[in-house]
Amino acid sequence: MIFIFRDWIKLQATTGFQAFIIHYREDPDQQNLIDWIQEDWLQCCGIEGPKDWDKNNYFNCSSRDVGSREACGVPFSCCKRKPNEIIKNKQCGYDVRKPGYFADGWTNLSPAQSGEHNIFERGCWRAGEEWVEHNLVPLLVVLVG
Structure with missing residues (x-):
């Protein structure tokens, strides 16, 4: 079933996560959810990667023109x-x-010379796919049982 609806699931998850990124500072509940997903559950950043945070007005790289301290950055949950x-x-x-x-x-x-970046480079979509791959059997047992 998951394999049949994979594209639909990806579209829904991506659309929802993108809305969370855009409105990150506007709703504390959504902010806490995305922080939990990125920091504690999947250890990821953005949908495809950290550049997705350009969709947020606070973290957008052009925000430095208006003096945002968070410009060209990411939330702490990406660290x-x-x-x-x-x-x-x-x-x-x-x-x-x-x-x-x-x-x-x-x-x-260069990044290779200075060591790893201090943020998660992997996007949450890929991290979520990997999580499902590693937990598919237990998930099916719960869903079927």
């Missing part, structure tokens, strides 16, 4: 937790999509 991090840095996603910004801050190093 990878650092080992031994006790308190979550809610500003960890600031500037991360600006050219020249890497995990260790502003450098002239």
Whole structure:
């Protein structure tokens, strides 16, 4: 059944997630849901990747023209937790999509030289597909049983 409706499911999920991204700062419940999906459940960022956050007025790269501190960034829920991090840095996603910004801050190093980015690069659609692939049998047992 899932395989038959795969395209329809993708369209519905993508449309819904895109609306959540666009209205991220407008509805606290939707914001909490998307933060939970990105940070805790799927460890992902955006639908296809971090660039999807350009659809949000606060995180859009052109927002820097109007002085948004979050411009060209992503929500904190896109950030990878650092080992031994006790308190979550809610500003960890600031500037991360600006050219020249890497995990260790502003450098002239390439991503390969400076290590991994400090945000999830994988989009939530792909992460969701992988989650279903790994959990398909238990899901079917729950759905059928």
